[in-house]
Amino acid sequence: EIVMTQSPATLSVSPGERATLSCRASQSVSSNLAWYQQKPGQAPRLLIYGASTRATGIPARFSGSGSGTEFTLTISSLQSEDFAVYYCQQYNNWWTFGQGTRVEIK
Amino acid sequence: VQLVESGGGLVQPGRSLRLSCAASGFTFEDHVMHWVRQAPGKGLEWVSGISWKSGSIGYADSVKGRFSISRDNAKNSLYLQMNSLRVEDTAFYYCARGISYQGPALFDPWGQGTLVTVSS
Numbered sequence: 001e002i003v004m005t006q007s008p009a010t011l012s013v014s015p016g017e018r019a020t021l022s023c024r025a026s027q028s029v030s031s032n033l034a035w036y037q038q039k040p041g042q043a044p045r046l047l048i049y050g051a052s053t054r055a056t057g058i059p060a061r062f063s064g065s066g067s068g069t070e071f072t073l074t075i076s077s078l079q080s081e082d083f084a085v086y087y088c089q090q091y092n093n094w095w096t097f098g099q100g101t102r103v104e105i106k
Numbered sequence: 107v108q109l110v111e112s113g114g115g116l117v118q119p120g121r122s123l124r125l126s127c128a129a130s131g132f133t134f135e136d137h138v139m140h141w142v143r144q145a146p147g148k149g150l151e152w153v154s155g156i157s158w159k160s161g162s163i164g165y166a167d168s169v170k171g172r173f174s175i176s177r178d179n180a181k182n183s184l185y186l187q188m189n190s191l192r193v194e195d196t197a198f199y200y201c202a203r204g205i206s207y208q209g210p211a212l213f214d215p216w217g218q219g220t221l222v223t224v225s226s
Contacts, residue, residue: 034212036150043200043216044150050208087150091212094164095140097150 002026002090006098012106013078021101023071023088032092035064035073038100039084047086048073078103107131107215109201114220117191127184127201127217135159135179138204138211141186143197144219151197154186155204169195191224198222 003026013019023033031051036044046055048064051071061076075082083105088098113125127139141153154165154175163175174187184201198221202213 030209032209032212043218044213045216046212046214049212049214053208055207055214089150089212091210095152095155095213097152099149 002029002093002096004088004090004096004098006086006088006101008101009099010102010104012104014106015080016077017106019075019078019082019103021073021075021086021088021103023066023073023098025069025071025090028068029090029092031067032090033064033066033071034089034091035062036087036089037082037084038087044087075103107203109203109215109217111199111201111217111220114199114222116223116225118226119191119193119224121191122187122189123191123222125186125188125199125201125220125222127186129182129184129201129203132203134177134182139177139184140202140204140213141175141184142200142202142213142216143195144200145194145197148197153199156184188222191222193224196222196224 005024007022033051035048037047038044052064063074065072085100085102087100108130110128117123140155143153156163156175172190176185198219200219201217204211
């Protein structure tokens with residue numbers, strides 16, 4: 001099983017600031033890496049697939065990068081609606097998720 | 107595109123429960139479908155997936171031998187039969203569509219989830 005490790009567990013950021021979230025895979029997943037956003041009481045929503053492609057309707061302030069085992073999700077200027085938990089997922093070999101990064105208001 | 111789960115509730119350890127997922131807004135029979143769960147306050151865990159015509163099925167080791175996934179394409183519905191339930195199966199269970207945008211398939215969208223609580 002491919003283990004996905006996210007860091008940090010919690011990120012405190014002020015509105016308008018940049019947030020950088022990291023995700024590491026225990027073995028290469030190529031570019032088969034997705035990011036999901038989950039708000040309280042809601043289902044996860046797809047943000048990024050193919051490591052760097054925004055899903056339909058996702059604002060340009062969200063960007064993804066990386067390949068192989070190291071990946072990053074960047075939110076360029078945090079809006080109030082962006083405070084949530086973010087999960088990375090590899091879909092190269094079955095499907096496994098990171099434990100999540102909570103982005104909270106500083 | 108909409109996925110609506112139902113069938114969750116409170117059940118005693120060792121008992122059974124059947125979850126359903128009603129799909130609409132897309133051609134259901136063209137997509138692999140999945141169940142993913144999330145224990146309250148915890149992360150996400152893939153549970154099971156089923157191919158278009160049920161020819162290929164997979165399970166997480168944590169549920170293998172106890173859970174059974176199925177689908178009815180005529181009814182645009184996905185099911186999860188959960189037997190021998192354990193306290194650690196307590197979670198929100200989400201139905202998700204498998205879709206390939208580039209490369210292998212991932213999950214998009216997800217239903218709103220149904221809560222299964224296993225407790226005596």
